[in-house]
Amino acid sequence: MTTGTDREISARDDWEQRISTRSDQRDATAVPDLPPPDALSATPGQGHVTLRWAAVPGAVGYLVHRAPAGSPRDAFVPVDHRGGDVLSVPDTWYVDTTGEPGTAYDYAVASVPTVNECGVLGDPVTATALPGDGSVPEVRVAVDTTAEGTPLPRPWQPMIGSERLSQLLCEDLSGGRVIGTELRAALARVHDEVGVATVRAHSILHDDLGVYREVDGEPVHDFTLVDRVYDTILDIGLRPCVELGFMPRDLASDPDKKVFEYGGIISPPKDYDRWADLVSALVRHLIDRYGEDEVLGWDFEVWNEANLTVFWSSTRPEWMKLYDVTAAAVKSVDERLAVGGPSSAAAGWVDELLEHTSRSGSPVDFVTTHTYGNAPLDVRPTLERYGSDARIVWTEWGVTPTHFNPVNDTVSSATFLLHGMKSSAGRLDALSYWVASDHFEELGRPPRFLHGGFGLITVGGIAKSRYHALHLLAHLGETELPVSADGDGADGLVQTWASRHDDGSLTLLLWNHTLDQGKAEGDPALARTVRLELDGVASGADVTATRLDADHGDVTTLAAGLGVGDWPTDEQWEQLKAADSLTAEPATLDGNVLEVALAQPSAVLVRIAAPA
Structure with missing residues (x-):
């Protein structure tokens, strides 16, 4: 008999062996030959170098390379910030x-026309990061509070990720807590406090919901448990993004091909007509x-990450057939329903799907893909090449693709979230953080309270730093205000999002972040003092500051201070709950200037009341 521990080890081993293997490494489409970006500059600062360059039309991103100063061209390698699956960045810095x-290092940058292709390197520039000397450099940030401004995009609001939704019905205990009850509470919290509208999860067709079986060789459909799941989701106030997968056992061409501890079947259907009928x-x-x-108002997404062998046991052409059949089945019910994909890992197969559907005629109402450890690439040029007006929805995104990774429980993961949301604002329709709750069991249930889980909220319902960051974003106003900055780390290490509310009050969010996960625990050389200049704000204005750092909103620091072991005691649970929020504290302007200390990593939300 296989024990639970044996199954967990087996699932993890299988995952680790296959997660980086692509279903099809060959490129299917021709991509543009892009020149390297012009005007590359490198500015040294204490503990870092900031690179900037000009945008290249048609690029989805840029790949920064580095070599010791004076090295030959073949010595340049991509800068690895240790974040995960895509090193290219979407921004021009x-x-x-x-x-x-x-x-001293030489830096060069290449344009990226698609995630699998990299152009030639441009001419290098040389820079040397300055060693820390114990001082804290100043960054000046000026906000034009009287400007007309522009509507502030909110890419975090449309969607959040979740463990498979059948777990809403689960009465098992994890960490002494009822799984279904707490998963529901976590989803309700992101809806109520952050304003999230939709939840996306795997496995609505998995056998634990009993949607399909064959009796005497004939299909039987049963959506009773799906109804219970979706009734719960709608009762929370959310809508589902319906990811159509995995394959029911009785419909699978190879039911032994599985993923995850719960055994999601990843094979194509044995009968495409019966698959279409089910959909x-x-x-x-x-x-x-x-x-x-x-x-x-719901989206129907075809499968999950079929460009990885761990999620699709067949080939890319076979998945394209699955897409065509599934899209036709959805549209056969009502042409107005939205269907999309490729729901791929690491921004893959977007070109390939659009190329395929340009020939097959299948609809793509929205394009979905995933990435981790970096801000999402800008896939708008890809859609433009194919004349597509599809919505762009990143249905999975996070600080790391790795289960049980300690970075998930750090403040650095919170500033990563802020960086990614700001970077993507205005160039995509949704950026869905993966996932809401640590009640998540792809490779086994949580072994302890803080285990590096993907969730924004722990088992027991305590907000991690990433949840607090998402909640801070929700406080931003309706109008984005222009910001100018200068100094060591301005508009790079130190970032600002400034806003005005319809009632005239102001909310400004500042953070100190590097993508480098080697600095996840912080680097004193990267600390900065921000001189925040608020043009148009009177010196006597009512101002508060809400901090997110190691001493404010960091459940890891709090748990360590309480002496929490694998799981909190009853008394420790109560202490954790009592500290499960951030506190706004009064702040004082010096004229129209506020001085803000920003450790790396940290964030501060500044609120200024409307004039009386």
Whole structure:
């Protein structure tokens, strides 16, 4: 008999062996030959070098390379910030904190036309990060509070990720807590406090919901448990993004091909007609139960990360067939329903899907893909090449693709979230953080309270730093205000998002962040003091500051101070709950200037009341 521990080890070993293996390494499409960016500059600062360059039309991103000063061209390698699956960045700047201060490096940048291709390197520039000397450099940030401004994008609001939704029905205990009850509470919290509208999860067709079986060789559909799940989601106030997968056992061509501890089947269907009938029957049932107006607002996503062998046991052409059949099945119920994909890992197969559907005629109402450890690439040029007006929805995104990674529990992961949301604002329709709750069991249930889980909220319902960051974003106003900055680390290491509310009050969010996960615990050389200049704000204005750092909102620091072991005691649970929020504290202007200390990593939300 296999024990739970044996199954966990087996699932993890299988995952680690296959997670980096692509289903099809070959490129299917021709991509543009892009020149390297012009006007590359490198500015040294204490503990870092900031690179900037000009945008290249058609680029989805840029890959920064580095070599010891004076090296030949073949010595340049991509700068690895240790974040995960994609090193290319979407912005026209990059902060390198991975080098050795005092050592000179040559930097060069290549344009990236698609995630699998990199153009030629441009001419190099040389810079040397300055060693820390015990001082804290100043960054000046000026906000034009009287400017007309522009609407502030909110990419965090449309969607959040979750463990498979069947767990809403689970009455098992994890860490002494009822899984279904706490998963529901976590989803309700991100809806109520952050304003998230949709939840996306795997496995709505998995056998634990009993949607499909064959009796005497004939298909039987049963959506009873799907109804219970979606009733719960709608009762919270959310809508589902319906990810159509994994494969029911009785419909699978190879039911032994599985992923995760719970055994999601990753093979193609043995009968595409029966698969299409299942999909159309599900969609028709959802409309019958919830109404046309409701379900027309849902997205139907085809599969999950089929470009990885761990999630798809067949080939890319076979998945493209699955996409065509699935999209047709959804549209057969109502042409107005939204269907999309490729729901790929590491921004893969976007070109390939659009190329395929340009020939097959299948609809792509929205494009979905995933990335971790970096801000999402800008796939708008890809869609433009194919004449597509599809929405762009990143249905998974996070600080790391790795389960049980300690970085998930750090303040650095919170500033990563702020950086990614700001970077992506205005160039995509949704950026869905993966996932809401640590009640998550792909590779086994949580072994302890703080275990590096993907969740924004712990088992027991305590907010991690990443949740606090998301909640701080929700406090931003309706209008984005222009900001100018200068000094050591300005507009790179130190970032600002400034806003005005309709009532005239102001909310400003500042943070200190590097993508370098080698600095996840912080580097004193990267600390900065911000001189925040608020043009148009009177000196006597009512100002508060809400801090997020190692001493404010960091559950790791709090748990360590309480002496929490694998799981909190009853008394420690109560102490954790009592500290489960950030506190706004009064701040004083010097004229129209506020001085803000920003350790790395940390964030500060500044609120200024409307004039009386």
